[in-house]
């Protein structure tokens with residue numbers, strides 16, 4: 001037997017495993033690094049987040065990734081070069097985190113890497129008869145493994161697509177295992193670049209559980225700020241949005257996309273919800289001369305309204321459920337107050353109330369998926385028709 005296979009066997013047989021979960025999302029703000037300790041698997045998974053850091057990307061990093069991010073036409077050489085380069089950069093960032101935490105590679109069993117999505121394209125979006133759902137994450141796992149000296153599991157989304165899903169949201173697989181509860185119905189709401197949610201009914205019925213993207217979370221607001229205020233990455237504390245007034249005609253035009261009429265689950269990305277989408281909505285509604293502040297107020301309201309509509313649609317028959325929010329959008333006071341205002345009876349908590357730092361939640365998800373890859377079985381979901389196939393995800397790279 002190859003020593004690598006023995007090594008995997010030994011890791012799987014340990015009473016608990018230390019797994020570094022990595023997430024680099026659509027916001028391109030930084031690499032989320034969560035060092036987790038996991039024991040058990042499936043619904044018996046126990047997790048504690050031992051360390052968490054977001055390693056901010058510098059301007060040069062962002063510029064290189066943005067050159068290919070969510071673009072239909074790119075320089076193929078750049079994509080080819082970025083694939084190993086991001087793997088190396090992420091590896092270096094992990095090495096920095098380990099040094100800071102006074103740990104070495106030997107203290108970590110596995111890295112679980114999401115990589116960087118550069119294009120997400122469900123079939124309904126490209127509409128080409130010969131092709132199915134597709135998504136592309138770069139930041140090669142072998143490079144991460146060799147740079148850190150730690151076995152790396154990566155590229156989780158391809159199996160999901162191969163088995164009938166859209167490659168996202170994978171949140172359902174982690175949320176169900178970590179957060180489902182017989183005590184209450186839960187909506188796990190993540191507001192990253194794209195907003196998504198997982199529905200966790202208190203029946204724990206694996207076939208009723210689902211995750212879906214909702215639409216833009218921060219992505220359009222961030223893109224607008226970065227275009228017009230290049231020194232800023234986002235509208236910190238919604239300062240600009242607070243200074244503006246929502247334009248009803250623009251809001252109406254923004255809400256007109258076919259995506260919002262589709263049933264859950266569904267996925268999307270900045271390939272659809274971007275500044276060109278805004279420009280088109282402004283043209284449709286004759287609102288080209290709005291001030292920056294009014295546009296920001298309207299984009300903020302657009303994200304909020306779509307989140308509210310998704311939650312209301314999912315919980316229409318219920319009078320008791322709790323929202324557990326996560327992702328950078330929870331730090332946006334205008335966004336969060338609109339959601340609370342529209343759902344006055346509903347408790348809006350964060351995943352911190354369930355023991356998981358809301359900024360770390362997606363990185364933790366990938367640690368859970370890696371744990372399942374090593375010691376779990378196929379997940380309970382068998383509703384492939386709903387885009388949630390019962391699969392084990394991830395590809396394994398060894399360090400030597």
Ligand SMILES: Nc1ncnc2c1ncn2[C@@H]1O[C@H](COP(=O)(O)OP(=O)(O)OP(=O)(O)O)[C@@H](O)[C@H]1O
Pocket residue numbers: 023024025026027028029190191192193194195218222233234235236237238326327328329331332333362
């Ligand atoms: N203080 C704040 N005020 C307003 N917005 C904030 C604040 N802090 C963070 N954000 C928003 O959160 C974003 C980062 O969110 P997050 O890290 O969850 O995104 P992501 O993981 O890249 O996205 P995705 O989940 O779509 O992949 C920032 O770009 C910004 O829009």
Ligand SMILES: CC(=O)N[C@H]1[C@@H]2OC[C@@H](O2)[C@@H](O)[C@@H]1O[C@H](C)C(=O)O
Pocket residue numbers: 025026117120135167168169170171172192193194195196213267268269362365
């Ligand atoms: C293709 C892709 O990277 N999608 C991300 C993105 O960011 C949020 C939303 O869109 C979600 O569908 C997904 O990430 C999370 C981690 C998921 O798969 O659950």
